[in-house]
Amino acid sequence: MTGGDMWVSRRAAAGLLLLALLFSLVLLGPLVSPSGWDETDFAAFHEGPSARHWLGTTQSGRDVFALTLRGARTSLLVGLFVAVASTGLAAVIGAAAGYAGGRVDRVLMWGADLLLVLPSFLVAAVLAPRLPGGLPVLMAVLAALMWMVTARAVRAMTVSLRRREHVLAARFLGVGAPRVVARHVLPHLASLLAVDASLNVGVAIVAEGGLSYLGFGVRPPDVSLGTLIAEGQGTAAAHPWPFAFAAGLLVLAVLAVNLLGDGLRDAFDPARGGR
Template structure:
């Protein structure tokens, strides 16, 4: 009889452990992250190393994903692209989670006029097509990887803020919040120390889905030339340069496309598994 089994944390882990798809997603994410971190150690070629004599070579033992129009190794470029994509994913989600949590918490906790104003702002943000907003902002701010992170972060917090608001609306009425106030705790202390830890379940799920979404958005932007700039590589920009050679060199589009597909899929599987595990209404 181990005690962990009965703790909420143990229960969540138990449910994830039995969800094969979520485990698959988690291991894919782990492998991808390791590959991104180890990057240069896994390949003899630098991502920007050109070799005119070896242009557009099909995949073979030396270049396992072939080479591009400048004779660069596609696998090496994808590894360095993975760093870009994954870091954009994480940093954008950190930005959007912070905004989402603060706005949602303030709206749910204070209620009244503050709530109305903040939630109408959310409605406005949601009614602007995100891709449009991203395009306009990135043209305005100029293409750079930092801008991409900030832009994706600034446009992706609305759903989370609604979730957090809903959690706060119900949690703020709990007696332990009153008990904390009776102990002399300030509003900030109650929001961040007493209520937020109880509202974190949806945040975890939204963060996992958010990383996938942000990677997808970054690929799209880079594909359109608004993300990372050459000679730096990201999955989207490799895809973009490959589309001109799609008839002669399928490997330049198929491999980065697969990388994007597998990554997003992995995050979605893990996200769904986590959501099922954290939702107390779903009992097996």
């Protein structure tokens, strides 16, 4: 193994390890926390760390440790769902356009181009608060605005793959288009889709955090890292715990998925990884 390969594998392993630690903290932390995220201690407003409240309390008496773990769980859930959904949508639309060609290709790519010229963040900020459904609708809106660039890459690769002998043979034997795409096209795109999904987790987390910070994302009584950062920034100088812990988890989550995504991308592209 060359030095470049070792660096790639170490970077991917570091991202995967950090991501596993974050998920472990988010899933197991509430089990050992002295307080629940939705509990209010009316005898502890804006208190510092203590045996009862490990990272102190907010100005409304809520436990910072439990509250931030709840927010991190929400943000990670949004990131994972949006990444998988947007990459899956890109795979389906791109493969359909590239394999079918003709009018189907033109219509699907016209739709992708139309969405690409729209300011995605502003569209999400306008749509998400006005549609009923809360968090699931927010995730659906984000996923619907993140698939276009990858769909174009999938389409280009599908156009090339559909001319290969094994694909032509399957079509000649009368195999249906969905089965040909599923068995002979999409497996060749697995590396592209895996890298895209991993990197999209970070993009989705940041997008949700930004929307929630501005009041367009996660709605009370639920919380996310974005809402906690917005709530804690006003008192960050005198009482840093609510702001610092949420901001730190947000940075670590994005760093973890970016390390994993970059490591996977370089592993699938030896020329890039060896630089």
